[in-house]
Amino acid sequence: MLAEMRETVQRNAPIHTWFGVGGRADRLARPGSLEELTELVRRAGEEGQRVRVLGDGANLLVDDHGVDGLVLTLDRLNRVEAISPSEPGLLRVGAGANLMRLVADTVRDGLAGLETLAGIPASLGGALVMNAGGAFGQMADTVVAVHTLRPDGQPVSIPSEAIAFGYRHSGLENVVITGADLRLRPTDDPAALRERLKEIMAYKKSTQPMADRSAGCVFKNPTMPNGERVSAGMLIDKAGLKGLAKGAAQVSPVHANFFVTGGGACARDVIRLIGEVRRRVQDHHGVLLEPEIAIWTRTGLTWEDIAA
Numbered sequence: 001m002l003a004e005m006r007e008t009v010q011r012n013a014p015i016h017t018w019f020g021v022g023g024r025a026d027r028l029a030r031p032g033s034l035e036e037l038t039e040l041v042r043r044a045g046e047e048g049q050r051v052r053v054l055g056d057g058a059n060l061l062v063d064d065h066g067v068d069g070l071v072l073t074l075d076r077l078n079r080v081e082a083i084s085p086s087e088p089g090l091l092r093v094g095a096g097a098n099l100m101r102l103v104a105d106t107v108r109d110g111l112a113g114l115e116t117l118a119g120i121p122a123s124l125g126g127a128l129v130m131n132a133g134g135a136f137g138q139m140a141d142t143v144v145a146v147h148t149l150r151p152d153g154q155p156v157s158i159p160s161e162a163i164a165f166g167y168r169h170s171g172l173e174n175v176v177i178t179g180a181d182l183r184l185r186p187t188d189d190p191a192a193l194r195e196r197l198k199e200i201m202a203y204k205k206s207t208q209p210m211a212d213r214s215a216g217c218v219f220k221n222p223t224m225p226n227g228e229r230v231s232a233g234m235l236i237d238k239a240g241l242k243g244l245a246k247g248a249a250q251v252s253p254v255h256a257n258f259f260v261t262g263g264g265a266c267a268r269d270v271i272r273l274i275g276e277v278r279r280r281v282q283d284h285h286g287v288l289l290e291p292e293i294a295i296w297t298r299t300g301l302t303w304e305d306i307a308a
């Protein structure tokens with residue numbers, strides 16, 4: 001096992017993200033089994049190394065100087081299995097499963113529940129951490145339990161009721177998610193379910209710049225003093241910031257809360273653009289936006305330091 005694991009850990013490895021910018025991981029491992037993952041987490045815990053989990057990189061910006069510690073990518077832990085023959089909608093899914101494929105496969109199998117997440121690029125683990133979703137539903141809607149590892153490698157399963165799922169939030173940021181049990185609903189009208197999937201995809205394509213390099217919404221929609229949640233994109237747009245650029249990173253002219261990267265962009269272009277938009281929205285509306293995307297920097301450095 002140890003020799004195998006040494007081969008698994010790559011040094012100075014690239015980190016794939018949808019932004020297509022950013023630095024490398026000092027150490028990156030792509031475990032092929034739960035046992036191997038557990039051992040990697042346990043050893044990193046013993047050595048006091050920080051562990052970060054990379055999903056599909058669709059909500060992530062990595063600083064140009066890369067990251068220390070150990071990055072784990074779980075794309076090989078992607079099994080989908082029925083838990084019980086008597087309950088066809090009850091599935092156990094590995095954290096590395098690709099969400100878009102899972103949506104397509106479950107809809108094809110006549111299982112409803114995940115079609116609301118159509119068009120959201122993610123691994124299951126990333127979708128759980130972010131409680132990914134939108135106008136039609138959110139990841140939490142189908143979750144029965146989430147399976148995690150503690151830093152000492154002990155497995156802990158958390159029932160959905162005990163998870164602080166909220167708007168783009170789960171409280172699961174600091175654990176390693178290995179998978180989840182999901183409850184979907186077998187439908188007696190598979191054609192209507194397929195139609196619904198198409199409608200949701202069409203809505204998404206018409207409202208978001210899906211073809212550009214981005215990480216989806218950069219900022220969370222803030223809650224105003226009267227308790228109302230308002231669109232961060234609308235605040236950015238009203239502050240006149242659509243199209244604003246730093247280097248080769250730009251506020252999308254299509255959707256103001258999507259920042260897009262062009263050829264030659266670097267992570268610090270995006271970080272500086274985030275800082276600039278945040279300052280200008282605060283000046284214009286008196287609202288401090290909080291990033292929805294995860295921003296990875298080396299220990300001791302924050303994205304705010306870089307943006308200042």
Ligand SMILES: Cc1cc2nc3c(=O)[nH]c(=O)nc-3n(C[C@H](O)[C@H](O)[C@H](O)COP(=O)(O)OP(=O)(O)OC[C@H]3O[C@@H](n4cnc5c(N)ncnc54)[C@H](O)[C@@H]3O)c2cc1C
Nearest residue numbers: 055056057058059121122123125126127132133177216294
């Ligand atoms: C074009 C586009 C459209 C998008 N549209 C939407 C949308 O409509 N709604 C929406 O909610 N989001 C949207 N997003 C954002 C993104 O798809 C979601 O946030 C998604 O959940 C990210 O999942 P991921 O696997 O890519 O996570 P990553 O970006 O890889 O990681 C995000 C965070 O999750 C953590 N993480 C990932 N996997 C695990 C794991 N197994 N264990 C512990 N932590 C983990 C990471 O450490 C990181 O902190 C969009 C993104 C793009 C590029």
